[in-house]
Amino acid sequence: MAAGNDAIDFPELDGKEVRVGIIKARWHEDITDDLVAGVKSALAECGVEAENIVESEVPGSFELPLATRFLALSGTVDVIIPIGLLIKGDTYHFEVIADTVTRGLMDVGLSTGIPVIFGVLTVNTEEQAKYRATGSNNHGVQWGKAAVEMALLRASAVGQKGRKFFLGFGAAEEVGSKDRKSTRLNSS
Ligand code: DLZ
Numbered sequence: 001m002a003a004g005n006d007a008i009d010f011p012e013l014d015g016k017e018v019r020v021g022i023i024k025a026r027w028h029e030d031i032t033d034d035l036v037a038g039v040k041s042a043l044a045e046c047g048v049e050a051e052n053i054v055e056s057e058v059p060g061s062f063e064l065p066l067a068t069r070f071l072a073l074s075g076t077v078d079v080i081i082p083i084g085l086l087i088k089g090d091t092y093h094f095e096v097i098a099d100t101v102t103r104g105l106m107d108v109g110l111s112t113g114i115p116v117i118f119g120v121l122t123v124n125t126e127e128q129a130k131y132r133a134t135g136s137n138n139h140g141v142q143w144g145k146a147a148v149e150m151a152l153l154r155a156s157a158v159g160q161k162g163r164k165f166f167l168g169f170g171a172a173e174e175v176g177s178k179d180r181k182s183t184r185l186n187s188s
Pocket of ligand 1: 025027028059060061062063084085086087088093
């Protein structure tokens with residue numbers, strides 16, 4: 001059975017108007033940095049402009065859902081890729097937070113309508129993590145492509161391709177490419 005990046009094919013994806021948020025957790029940072037690099041290589045391949053990529057970070061994976069929600073509500077991005085690594089250790093930490101973080105991230109996508117990609121590796125060992133964060137098996141690559149695909153799906157679903165929704169926080173008008181107009185939900 002195909003695994004990793006061989007497990008899925010992506011169509012041609014035109015990301016030139018897509019704005020992407022990346023939030024990295026700093027636990028196991030050498031590996032989450034590699035995952036971010038994988039994401040960025042896929043975004044570049046899809047034509048996402050560097051100026052349309054917003055990057056932020058949090059201490060650990062537990063902080064990812066709230067940070068993702070803040071960014072989703074800012075109205076400044078079309079899709080968010082939270083990136084973290086949870087390694088099963090000697091304590092009960094992994095069991096306590098793996099499901100919670102997953103559910104939290106899913107909830108942000110469903111409640112805000114901004115697609116959230118699941119960029120959290122949940123593994124038993126550091127070796128497993130490294131295998132999934134390097135070379136042709138870098139899972140960040142499929143997360144980046146999934147992000148562009150979901151952003152385009154949302155644009156098509158809401159019928160507002162190329163426009164932003166202002167959902168509550170932040171200064172949406174100040175971010176993104178300059179020739180694109182911001183819009184408020186209830187503007188005339
Ligand atoms: C505390 C902790 C532990 C033990 N392990 C991890 C981990 O493997 N991956 C990760 O992203 N974060 C870990 N953390 C930190 C928590 O996610 C969180 O940052 C702290 O508990 C502070 O809320």
